[in-house]
Amino acid sequence: MSVRLKLTLSYAGFLMLAGVLLIVVVWVFLLRYVPNVAAVRTPAEMDPNQYVLLRGFASAAGTALVFLLVFGLLGGWILAGRMLAPLTRIRNATHMTADGSLSHRIRLEGRKDEFRELADAFDAMLARLEAHLAEQQRFAANASHELRTPLAISQALLDVARNDPNRDTGELVERLHAVNARAIDLTEALLVLSRAGQRSFTREPVDLSLLVEEATETLLPLAEKRGVTIDTSGDITPAVGSQALLLQMTTNLVHNAIVHNLPEHGTVRVTTSVHPETVVLTVENSGEKLPPQLVSTLTEPFQRGTERIRGNHAGVGLGLAIVKSITQVHDGSLTIIPRPAGGLRIAVHLPTVPADGQGRPGGAFPRNTGRPDS
Structure with a gap:
């Protein structure tokens, strides 16, 4: 049976049950307050007035029950249809979506209820x-x-x-x-x-400051070739995630800051910091002034900040798109702000490692003693 039919039968059945209970109550009232009705065994022994009263009541009760049944079925069918109308619209929208149409919207009116x-x-x-x-x-x-x-x-x-x-x-x-x-x-x-874009990786404690050291050390020859000075700072910065993906994210940020910089005497500053619930990796670079409307599109694939960058290390226009994707799968957020003097300030906010009972960051973070001269 359809849901509408089930609801109709439920409404009608409840209405019939209420009617029968009401008739039973009235019948008990008659048996209690009409004199000598309980002692009468046959209709012949009953007072004519009492007989007419009870017979009329029985006929009226039967008619009322038939009316309640018909009214319950018709009214229940209408009420069920009205109640299920939103589900019908949702079902139709689901069928249209299954057929490939994603532009259709239900836009259900009325009060804010479950439907x-x-x-x-x-x-x-x-x-x-x-x-x-x-x-x-x-x-x-x-x-x-x-x-x-x-x-x-x-x-x-x-x-x-x-x-x-x-x-x-x-x-x-x-x-x-x-x-x-x-x-x-x-x-x-x-x-x-x-x-x-996938989350199929093992989450483990990662120190972002170590990833910054590795990325800057790798890209230092490129920075020297382009006359860009890299400055790094920050203490132990505990995060949780894939070390390979977070290293790719850090490398992309530093690489992007180097190649999209001034023709000479450019600067890149990379810092890491720890906050109560997040850790922040910030990369700032000098460069050309960029309008805010252009900055908002830089995380889209194959978008480049300046058309003049066409060297061997210009990249393929996926650097910040990869950074955004890696940040999202690590439950973080990415902000890109144009600097008033030119260039960008990019900040990656990631959840920090939960603290243990002593208030220390959970997990172990091996450290090396050296930081590349930059």
């Missing part, structure tokens, strides 16, 4: 799914465009070599090598981004 909360939650879910699908479609289009570029360049170089057999192959090989290296970097960045 309204369910419909609003469903609308919010559809909005998130639609936004996520649109983001995935943009990402697929951008990734296809970025991957097509090195392939098209390789094909053009090979066509030139085929049409000009006497051309210097050394230059061709060098250019093909550079194009192929960029395609490999892009593919690896896409793989990192796809893995970063």
